[in-house]
Amino acid sequence: MTTRAVAETLDALRTVVARIEADTSGALGAEERIVLGVPEMDAALGGGLRRGALHAVSGVSAAGAVAATGFAVALAVRAGRRGRTAVWIRQDMSGRETGEPWPMGLAELGFDPDRLVLVRAPDEAATLRAAEAALACPALAVTLIEPFGRLAAFDRVAVRRLALAAGRSGVPAIVVRAGAPSLAAPVGFSAAETRWRVAPAASPPGEVDWGRPRFHVELVRNRRGGLGRWTLGWNGHERGFAVAAGNAGSFGAGAEDHGGRLAEPPRRAGAAAGAGGGLRRAG
Template identity: 35%
Template sequence: MNTSESPCELQELRRHIAGIQHARPQEKEGCVSLGVEAIDRSLGGGLARGKLHELFALEKEEEASAAGFAAMLAVRFGGPVVWLRTERAHAEGGGLYAPGLLDIGFDPTRLLVAVLPDANAVLRAANDIARCREVGIAIVELWRRCPELGLTETRRLTLAAEGSGSTVLMLRVDAEPVPSAAQTRWSVQSAEAVPLDANAPGRPTLNLELLRQRGRPAGGSWRVEWDRDQANFVEPATSAPLRGPVVPLPSYGSDQARPGLRRAG
C-alpha cells in the first residue's frame, strides 16, 4: 500500500490495521524470549514489549539480514505488523516479498506496508501507529544518515510504545548509531549456515551483536539460526558450514529483488 501525505493518511492506516485478519496481539506484558538462553539472560528475560528497539544494518549489503531479523521478531511477538518506509527506500530496496516471508513462517495477512514520502512523514506516522493498542509491532525503516531522527524523536516513540504496549522496531540501513532513547540496539549480519540432513540448505543464520541496552550492561555477540517450525531462534549445530548462499530470508521482490540472506564474506 502506497500512502501519500494527506489529512486522512493516519485514519486510513488505522482502518487497514482494523481489517487485518487473525491478528489480535498476544499478551503484551513483560518480555518475549528469543529462545537462546544466553541472549535472554543478557536481556533480563527476553526482549521487552512496549519499547523501542533499534536494528542496524551497518552496511547496505546487510539490509536483508536486518529486515529478516525484524520479521522474525514480529513472528515471536505476534499481532498485526505495520511496516513504514520512505519512497526512496522502497524504490532502492524493492517491495517486501510475500513468499520470502512465508519461508520464515510469517503470515503476510498480518502485515500492512505503508510507503510515505520522506523521513518526517514516516516518523509522524510511526508516533501515531505506536499509540495503537491493536498493533503488535511497528517497524520503522529509515536508510542512511537521517537528520530528522534524533533523541527527541526516539523519546516520543518510546513514550508512545510504553503507553500502548505496542513494540517499535527502528530498522536502520547503511546508517551509524546516534544517541537515542531505545531500550536496546542491535547490529545484524548474515552468517554461514550449517547444512541440514542430506546436505539440504541450512536455516537462515544471523550474527547478532547487542550494542547497547538501557539499565543493563551492554555487549554480547551470538550466532543464531531461525527455526521456522518452532518460530524461534536456536543455537547453530556444530558441523561444517554450508559454502554458498543459504535459504533466502524474506527476500525482497516486487519492483526489484533484494538479495536474500547470504553467507558472510
C-alpha cells in the first residue's frame, strides 16, 4: 500500500469515528450529570460526572484496594435511579484476591443489593464482552466493571468501544482497578472521561461516627474541566459525600502533600498535576 493510500485510509477511519461520536453525543442521558454533592468537585467536573461516559477509579497501592472499590460503589450510589438495576461485572480473580461483595456491606454504603446483578467473568475477554453487552442496555442505572491483571484485552480500541457504548445508552460506566497500579497513565484508558486515584483515610480521634468510610481522592484526568484533590467522608444513610474535617489528604510516601489543607482547589487539566465500610468479605 502506498503512502498516499495509507493516508487516505486513515482519513476515512477518522471520518467514521467522528460520525460515530457525533451520533452518540446527543444520546438520551449522555450529557446528564451525576451531582456528587461537593461543590468544589462538581465545579471541576462541570456540574458533576457525565452520565453517558466512561470513568476509571484505581487504588494508589494494594492497601488502597478496598478504598478504591468503596469510592467506586459510592459513585454508583450517586448514579442510581429509583427502580433501576445496576450491573457489576467482576473477573473471577478479583474475588479470589480481594474478596467478594457482601450484601450487608453494600447496604451500609447505601447500595441496595436487591438492585444489583453480579456477573462473574472467567477472563479479561469475557469481562469486556459482558461490559459491552451491559452498556447496550439503556434501562440500567450504572455498570461497574472490575477486570484483573495486565488488561491486555482492554486496549485503546476496546476501551473506546466501551466509552461509545456508554454514550449511546446514557449508562455510566465505572471501571475499578482495586489492586492495580495507578491509572494515572495507563495504556488504553485515554478514552476515560475522568480518572481517579484513591487511598484510605483514617478517622480522626474523637470522631462521633467513628468508622464511616473516608477517602483521599485525586482527580488526575478530566477531559472537560479541572483537576483536584479532596479528603472525603461518605454517609451511606444519606448517600452523600462531604469534605472530611480534621484529616488532610495524603497519597503515601513520595506523593505530593496538601500542606494541611482539606481540599485542593480545582485546577485546569493541563496544569501540573477509609476503607469501604465492610464492603468485602473473604470468599
